[in-house]
Amino acid sequence: MTALNAMQRHQRILEVLEADGKVSVMHLSDSLRVSVVTIRNDLEQLERQQVLRRIRGGALAVRAARFERPLHLASQAFTEEKERIAKLAATLVRDGETIMIDAGSTALAFARALSRSLNDVAVVTNALDVALVLAEHPGIRVVVTGGTLRGMQRSLTAPFSTLVIGQLNADTAYVSCTGIDLDKGFTTGSWEEAEVEKAMIAAASRCVILADHSKFGHVGSARVAELSMVDLLVTDSDVAPETVASFEAKGLQVLAA
Template sequence: MESRRSEILSLVHQHGELPVAELSKLLGVSEVTVRSDLKALAEAGQVRRARGSVRPPLELRRESPLEQTRHEHSAAKRRIGRAAAALVRDGETVFLDVGSTTTEVARALSPTLQGVTVVTNGLNIALELERLSGVRVIVTGGTLRPLQHSLVSPYALDVLKHIHADRLFLGCNGVHPEHGVTNANHEEAEVKRLMVAQAREVVVVADHSKLGQVSRAHIAPIGGVTTLITNRRGPEPPAELDGALREMCLV
């Protein structure tokens, strides 16, 4: 039993989330046995149970450096980035949040855009946008977080309070029907929340691994999201999430 539970922990940590049915097949035991093991592991705080599946506890999903996350689901992030960038129109003011997927949005912006203002708290994103002659880039300022090349308080919020954007492209670590959009870092979440408040439309860009997940810091309720752009690869988005969103774009 102990060996089986150790194997369950190993599989959950490796995959992030696994259906009970799949665990049953991988371990060669009944779903009843798996559920019994999961009950014991959840009570010990080693896993989190969800409807028909199991996930790691929140504290095990630590924030990773941008240089690492950009290689995770990279093809999906490029497709999401292209779909998001296609929404930007001449003359708009856009908030572009930090993260590996929002970086792909910056890379996919059309060189023919004119009169666009992009406000970002990501230093790497600002550098990506230097190539676009028709895009004016405003960097928020603030305290540097090297892990994500992001700028946070103090001072980052001061700039955002004076700007209203047509659209926000928001990165995150989790999108959940009940717990909303969440992030791994509280300082960044503070900046993201103000961006949400100052934007007319909120476009969440998140690959399928973020769907149904909950991270440490709350950003916005699902009702505050205008559109979710995600990828088709992997399991279908949770039905509860699909029903809660105003619009979901699968690429």
């Protein structure tokens, strides 16, 4: 195994915590093949960023579903799964469409995956990173909503963002989330982002949710949409078949990348 740098170690640590909820220093030291001292330093850094809580001999997850994770840290978790989701979802976009893209690491991966051959596509977004990724795309016109800047996500929120979105009509809203639950639907950890996402869904003829397998079974503090409001969920193939079946039984179409 090639030695991992600090960013790669942090990504692995976050992935373990996302899956298991807690982890020991010794387990991380063995699996990542670095010293206990190095792991403790990694955990200290991540705790300062409020994405985990250190305990004796290890760490506990601070659930991203209920509490928001900074964009740069969210981008380090489940990167391969998000790229697969993004590539599959990108095949749904057609020439001449107007689409909306929210803020978040999966939404950013989706923007990066959009084909360079697309033509006459308008993208409405509240995410500065999405806008910058698409700024040089020859066939895409980018509309940035405006609004109050949120540094954690580098996104723009209400009131101006929702006012602008409310004046537009789109073919499809591509929206991410941090929690997926059969009863609570799709949720996120920020009510500001939830208001923007609700506005995008209301302004679009179709809604596509982009979310990796770690979001299932979690409920965030702010509701984005009920299951019945979503036309398609694009996720990754690590979701258990019985979980997919339970959502399909509720009438939700699910595509796994």
